[in-house]
Amino acid sequence: MKILLVQPAPFEPGRIGLENTIWFCEPVALTSLAAMVPEHEVKILDLRLEDDVELVRVLNDFEPDLVGVTSMTTDCYQAKATLQTAKDVLGDRVFTIVGGHHPTLAPEDFEDPVVDALCLGEGEDTFRELVTHLATGGDPRALGGIAGLRFRDAHGSYTTSDKRAQSRSLDSFPAPARHLIKKYVKDYFFTVAGPLASMVTSRGCSFDCNFCAIWEFYERKTRFMSAKLIVDRMEALEERMVFFLDDNFLTNRRRLEELCDEIERRGVKKWWGTQGRTDFIADHPDLMRRLRDAGLVMVLSGYESNEEDGLAALLKRNTVEKNKKAAATLMDLGIFSTGIFMVRPDYTDEDFDALYAHINELGIALPMISILTPLPGTQLYKAREHELLTKDRRFFDLLHSVLPTALPRERFYARFAEANRVTWAGWEKANLAVLKNRPRFVLEALPGIARFIARARHYRPILESAETHLRDEVGIIDPNARLAAAPRKRRLPLVEVRKEVA
């Protein structure tokens, strides 16, 4: 059976170019699926790196029997357009399937004649069973026996099969089929690190932040890959720099210690980065030092807010104090800190001032300011869906406010757009610490630093212009939409909201 797996291309509006400047990650979901069906002929097409008409060329030349596409929320339309093109070129004989977070959490967005099936939840076993079924002549409209699917049945109606259990040990999955993306690997990066390989060593998160759907996707369970297998996979990578895409890598102290032991014992020389919570960093400075010595150079964390009630409203279960301690720890160790902060739509000028002052005080190497966005599938979405100014999924990119703002939109975006410029002091402080503490990494990353500076030079004027955001919204979001005057605390997505939803 011939299988084509596609990472859809971004198509604006809705993208300001973040992924082309800060973080451009390999399609791990697709290489993981491909690894499950080694007996079949599989191609992976990363349309973010291809000319638009390449999809049509590959469809014509390869003539796949199945086309699969992955989709985050903002990719929703692009994913469907990809499958539309597959059906247009190859006709109804090609089977089409979409998987990923957004199809799992908002399947209604994909119920379309060009989508034969949606893979709900973790995809590997579902995909393998589906391919086996189709390859052995199984009826493509009779998929009820395969758990984890929503599919078009013989009558053209969508039917959902049994839920797929997400309990398989991560060590039992085969290594992602990275050889299928060989032509692209030099193009993946995270800030100054690149070429960059990406790995997933755990799935799920035990926290329940109301703006995040990871814990819902993985049903509040977390599974871990063993330290030994992580290092096996690291050693097999050609790239010197690796990013662990885990939703919350810094969570299992014992596993992290074993990882350090294993890396030290085998003498693995890789630079690596990951994502983790600030409370763990703050509470485990010694372990962070060991991780640093084992090659950790970058940590991306959600600091989210400069206010205790702001963190509480997000159900973050963290404190501003821990954020401060984590930033200090990372700076002390010379670990490049990327911090995500959320601007709430109800922000006033004073709120913006306070947040930016806080970021400067923390000293974050790369502060990434986003806008609080109720993503489909989250508790926040359920609580605030009625307030949305648009359901156009391109705008759920954390860079547009899909909720009414307290400030006039033009003013709101002007304040939002100045973030980079006014947080320079903290940026400088943190980066000097990296430069001082990690000269070998900095030296090795010089080509990546040069590329990053070139990209950032072009990107900054775009990011620092309110016009960038407003032009995207023309004809879609009313530029005069304002949050009605109300006590500020009441407008927050308070903890009580969750109780109301329940």
Next chain:
Amino acid sequence: MSRESPLRAAWETVSDVAAAHRAVAGVTRALAKRAPLVLGRRPAYEPEREGRGAQGGRAFLADLRCEIERHAGVNHPLLARLRHVPFTRQDYRVFGLQHYSLVGTFTTYLEHLLVKAPSSQAKSWIAKVLVDEYGEGSEGKDHAELYREFLRSTGSPEGEEYETPLHRDVTGFVAEHLRICRDEPFLVGLGAVGPGHEWSIPRMFPPIIAGLGAAGFQPDEIRYFTLHVLQDEDHGSWLEEALATFAEAPEAQAQIRRGALLSLAARARFWSAVQDQIVRYRQPENVHLRAPARAGSSAGLLTLREWKRKVQGAGITAASHT
């Protein structure tokens, strides 16, 4: 327009060859003064696809139709996006201002071909399509007029279509077709306007119509598009009859196919250009990996008014946009 038996309608037209000739005689004479009759420079047949051997005219055309229906020009990702992405009237305004430059030029391609058509029968087929393009089936409104009505419904003010900078691959599309119809052998031109246009438009326009509907356009605002799906199916059939009379010899088949593929290659570039303009309207500068935009990147682009002046200065009659 009735979709019943287009072939019968075509035969009825052909039976009145004299009337069709009269309808276009003026055009023929006018063009003949400008360009000498070229009945076809036929290069040696070089099969471009492995395995394509000699085959009958009908079989060749059926094969060619399949090839066209799977071509990137006909299945450009922009078309699928129009169907699925919630574009706005403003986006379609940008789309239309680029697309408009193609609208009035199709008749010019046909007029060039009419002069070169090697037989009365071929002339009559082309003439029938021309008469339709001049306004048959659209209450006397020619296609450019219908399209301007669509543009006004997008919010585009009167005259904006002449003053909007056109992407190079938009003007390139028209220039390529003028070149094909004027300088290439007759059958290459027929391949470009027949299979290249009339077979592809009924496949390309439905997603556009779906997108326009989703953006809130009313049926009377998008008549240009709906009319074309119906009309071009008829035109495609008529031209297929004309092609069938020529497509027996391998050399002729190669020329027809070459014309169709040249047209579709230009079409794929055209759709990419339109998409580029839609993106750049909202993001004049961006840093996307595949097609980064830079400030001032539209410098040097010609408006439709400027481009027409330039083309006419070169002795080519292009377009009846006004």
